[in-house]
Amino acid sequence: MYDDFFGFHAAALRVRSTRNELLARNLAHADTPxxxxxxxxxxxxxxxxxxxxxxxxxxxxxxxxxxxxxxxxGTTVKYRxxxxxxxxxxxxxxxxxxxxxxxxxxxxxxxxxxxxxxxxTMRHAISGER
Amino acid sequence: xxxxxxFDIAGSGMAAQAxxxxxxxxxxxxxxxxxxxxxEAYRAKQPLFRTVLDAAGNPASAAVRVDGIVxxxxxxxxxxxxxxxxxxxxxxxxxxxxxxxxxxxxxLSASRSYRNNVEVLQTSRELLLQTLSLGS
Numbered sequence: 001m002y003d004d005f006f007g008f009h010a011a012a013l014r015v016r017s018t019r020n021e022l023l024a025r026n027l028a029h030a031d032t033p034x035x036x037x038x039x040x041x042x043x044x045x046x047x048x049x050x051x052x053x054x055x056x057x058x059x060x061x062x063x064x065x066x067x068x069x070x071x072x073x074g075t076t077v078k079y080r081x082x083x084x085x086x087x088x089x090x091x092x093x094x095x096x097x098x099x100x101x102x103x104x105x106x107x108x109x110x111x112x113x114x115x116x117x118x119x120x121t122m123r124h125a126i127s128g129e130r
Numbered sequence: 131x132x133x134x135x136x137f138d139i140a141g142s143g144m145a146a147q148a149x150x151x152x153x154x155x156x157x158x159x160x161x162x163x164x165x166x167x168x169x170e171a172y173r174a175k176q177p178l179f180r181t182v183l184d185a186a187g188n189p190a191s192a193a194v195r196v197d198g199i200v201x202x203x204x205x206x207x208x209x210x211x212x213x214x215x216x217x218x219x220x221x222x223x224x225x226x227x228x229x230x231x232x233x234x235x236x237x238l239s240a241s242r243s244y245r246n247n248v249e250v251l252q253t254s255r256e257l258l259l260q261t262l263s264l265g266s
Contacts, residue, residue, distance in 0.1 A: 013261075020257070024136045024250045028143025028194050030243050031150070032179040094246060105253055112260055119265035 005122070009114045011049040015042060016108040022077065023101045026092050033088035037080040037097065044076065136254040140247045142193035147244040149177045149196045154237045157228045164209065164223040166216040171206035172226035174233070175199050202227055 019040055029035040082091040153175045165171040178197040204227040212221030 020254060021136050021139070024254065025139050025192055027243075027246045027250055028139050028146075029179075029181060029192075030143075030246065031147070031239065032181055032194055035181055094242070098246065098249075101250065101253070105257065108257055109260070112257075112264065115264060123265075 006115055006118060008046075008050070009111050009118070012046060013108065013111045013115065015040070015045045015049055016104060016111060018045070019104050020101070020108065023097055023104060026080075026097045027094065027101065029090070030092045030094050030097075031090070033090060035090050035092060037082070037092045038077050039080050039100065040077055048076070134258075137251065139193055140251040140254070142195065143247040144244055144251075146177070146179055146194040146196050147240045147247065149199075150240040151237065151244070153177055153199060154233050154240060157233045158230065158237075160226050161228040161230050161233070163226045164214070164216060165206075165226075166218055166223065168206045168208075168224045171224040172228070173206075174202040174204070174226070174228045176202065176236075204229075 019042065022038055022040060026037045026039075029037075080091060080096075082093060083096070084093065085091050157174045160172040163172045177199055180195050180197040181192050182195045183192045206224040206227050208222045209225050210221055211217055211223050214223045217223050
């Protein structure tokens, strides 16, 4: 019932949290030689998260190998195309990652706000008009 | 819990950058050190960063690890100072091969990266706290 109630926003929050982790990872690896920045396509990831469980591969045991490039939420992780790749093969561009991180945080807050609104609505309904 | 991995990742980034700051500090401090022979002269040190995946091979979480410290193999500079107590038979002392400009740039880059990680950590922490207080 709760999944239906929060619907879209719960899935969005999960995807945003995964993306936050990825962007944090990119920023942490800003100086690691050969590291390639990764990100997810939010639209695609959300469609995946909303798809019925039967439509995607599920890992039913912790020892199972993940499908190639697949994160726990079933999202395909892609590589970022750098604008100015550096000599050591690192494709992290700190300014771009920071901008994406900031955007992701705002979107995460928005999702939290919507979920909070839904909870408040439900509380009003339960407690009556007070 | 998946979200808490942000702390591990940003933490490992900070630790790696701190090692880099330490080596830079040691290089700058030893920029003027002299020795009696080219082999004994101080050599600039640099940390080597590497990506480590967690046991499950999860692409969303990979920490930074310092793989080791490498020493620069640029030649030590000979300085003719016959009156120096450490001078060799030819009257030379050997100065460390630290390049002060390179070290300054290294320090700036390391401190910026460190700050980035701190920022990520703070923001993620704040978001997590807000998520915990959902519905209140």
